[in-house]
Amino acid sequence: MTQLNKAAMQHNLHPFSNNQELIDKGVRVIERGEGIYIYDTDGNKIIDGMSGLWCTNIGYGRTELSDVAKAQMDKLAYYNTFFQTSNTAVIALANKLAEVTPSQYNHVFFTGSGSESCDSMIRLVRHYWRSVGKPQKKILIGRWNGYHGSTIGGTSMGGMKSMHEQGDLPIANITHIEQPAYYELHEAGETPEAFGLKAANWLEEKILEVGADNVAAFVAEPIQGAGGVIIPPSTYWPRIQEICRQYDVLIVSDEVICGFGRTGNWFGFETFGFEPDIFTFAKGVTSGYQPLGGVMLSDRVAAGVLQGGELQHGFTYSGHPVTSAVALKNLEILQEEQIVERVRDDIAPYFQQRWQETFAPFAHADDVRGCGMIASFKVVKAKGEPFSDPARAGSLCKDIFFGNNLIFRSTVDNIICAPPLVITKAEIDEMLALAAKSL
Numbered sequence: 227m228t229q230l231n232k233a234a235m236q237h238n239l240h241p242f243s244n245n246q247e248l249i250d251k252g253v254r255v256i257e258r259g260e261g262i263y264i265y266d267t268d269g270n271k272i273i274d275g276m277s278g279l280w281c282t283n284i285g286y287g288r289t290e291l292s293d294v295a296k297a298q299m300d301k302l303a304y305y306n307t308f309f310q311t312s313n314t315a316v317i318a319l320a321n322k323l324a325e326v327t328p329s330q331y332n333h334v335f336f337t338g339s340g341s342e343s344c345d346s347m348i349r350l351v352r353h354y355w356r357s358v359g360k361p362q363k364k365i366l367i368g369r370w371n372g373y374h375g376s377t378i379g380g381t382s383m384g385g386m387k388s389m390h391e392q393g394d395l396p397i398a399n400i401t402h403i404e405q406p407a408y409y410e411l412h413e414a415g416e417t418p419e420a421f422g423l424k425a426a427n428w429l430e431e432k433i434l435e436v437g438a439d440n441v442a443a444f445v446a447e448p449i450q451g452a453g454g455v456i457i458p459p460s461t462y463w464p465r466i467q468e469i470c471r472q473y474d475v476l477i478v479s480d481e482v483i484c485g486f487g488r489t490g491n492w493f494g495f496e497t498f499g500f501e502p503d504i505f506t507f508a509k510g511v512t513s514g515y516q517p518l519g520g521v522m523l524s525d526r527v528a529a530g531v532l533q534g535g536e537l538q539h540g541f542t543y544s545g546h547p548v549t550s551a552v553a554l555k556n557l558e559i560l561q562e563e564q565i566v567e568r569v570r571d572d573i574a575p576y577f578q579q580r581w582q583e584t585f586a587p588f589a590h591a592d593d594v595r596g597c598g599m600i601a602s603f604k605v606v607k608a609k610g611e612p613f614s615d616p617a618r619a620g621s622l623c624k625d626i627f628f629g630n631n632l633i634f635r636s637t638v639d640n641i642i643c644a645p646p647l648v649i650t651k652a653e654i655d656e657m658l659a660l661a662a663k664s665l
């Protein structure tokens with residue numbers, strides 16, 4: 227095991243970490259990246275099976291992105307999109323987003339992160355209903371164990387109980403339903419398809435409980451990522467869409483992880499066959515090279531927002547020229563190198579097949595699953611039998627991989643892998659051979 231760096235923790239509090247433990251133990255300091263590999267300051271070559279935090283879709287070291295960042299900084303390092311101004315980079319990016327999304331999405335509000343996108347979404351949803359004369363439609367329904375960021379709004383919208391407890395949340399008019407987690411929640415003999423319909427109908431029950439006239443939106447990730455790769459059965463999303471249309475409830479897809487190719491289509495809603503009224507994005511839009519996010523509105527919602535007068539919302543960095551230029555180049559690379567098509571037709575099927583071959587036979591792996599370039603399994607005592615402390619089991623397993631220079635993530639007892647979309651078949655083999663050896 228490599229020597230951990232304690233100096234790194236002297237002044238810096240780390241997110242989602244036990245900081246006292248890290249001060250005692252130290253951390254690995256990552257110095258550079260190339261393709262799917264990152265290198266620490268001790269010279270270790272590490273396979274990044276998580277694309278950073280599900281974001282470096284085009285891999286590390288693409289100098290085209292640093293070139294456009296420098297060129298844009300040299301030309302115009304900052305100007306905003308407030309008060310009757312814009313800049314050429316953000317105009318080009320907004321046009322590109324309208325081009326790569328299905329035809330009904332033509333208006334975008336820019337933010338600096340996924341959390342800001344989810345907060346902005348909550349404000350836009352409520353603004354929309356007020357604008358169209360239904361101000362009582364205020365309640366947003368999310369899902370337990372969903373993740374929509376770490377701000378007050380994002381944490382409230384998400385369903386992470388430990389985050390709620392630490393922040394005295396959620397805020398008013400946000401409520402949650404149970405997640406479509408087949409493995410944990412299905413009854414004996416229930417098929418995934420039947421369970422998917424039942425889980426979607428929990429939304430209808432909640433709408434009827436709080437009153438359809440009060441419900442503004444249903445907000446969910448196509449696949450719950452941070453919650454542990456909960457992939458809904460195929461029946462789930464179409465039924466959710468039916469319910470939302472029936473009760474005039476907006477559908478919001480949080481595409482922060484699934485967007486920009488991760489599931490084998492440009493967006494997760496395309497993979498799961500539904501049409502959101504609004505979707506949030508971040509991460510893959512710049513492949514993590516710059517912090518940028520946004521909220522994309524369908525024409526219906528945009529029309530309502532536009533008729534609502536002055537938008538009382540915005541960030542200094544909404545439409546930042548440098549982050550916009552980098553995002554545009556990233557999207558051009560995704561298009562020119564046909565990365566999304568390659569994921570869908572070639573790399574994801576190979577990755578999923580090899581993931582199954584590697585982990586399904588392993589006695590301590592259960593619920594071996596995946597979609598596109600996301601895969602997971604549960605580390606268990608035996609098939610169908612969880613460890614008594616599942617979170618500790620998952621964390622120890624992840625640490626073993628980490629010690630072998632392989633980054634996977636753990637959420638409770640789920641081991642998660644979401645490598646850069648540009649990973650080759652040989653690199654998939656290398657990554658999974660290292661995982662098998664570690665186990």
Ligand code: PLP
Pocket residue numbers: 279339340341342344373374375376447451452480481482483508509
């Ligand atoms: N929404 C989803 C689905 C996410 O996975 C994340 C982050 O992982 C966020 C929102 C928050 O994004 P950020 O960390 O950029 O604020």
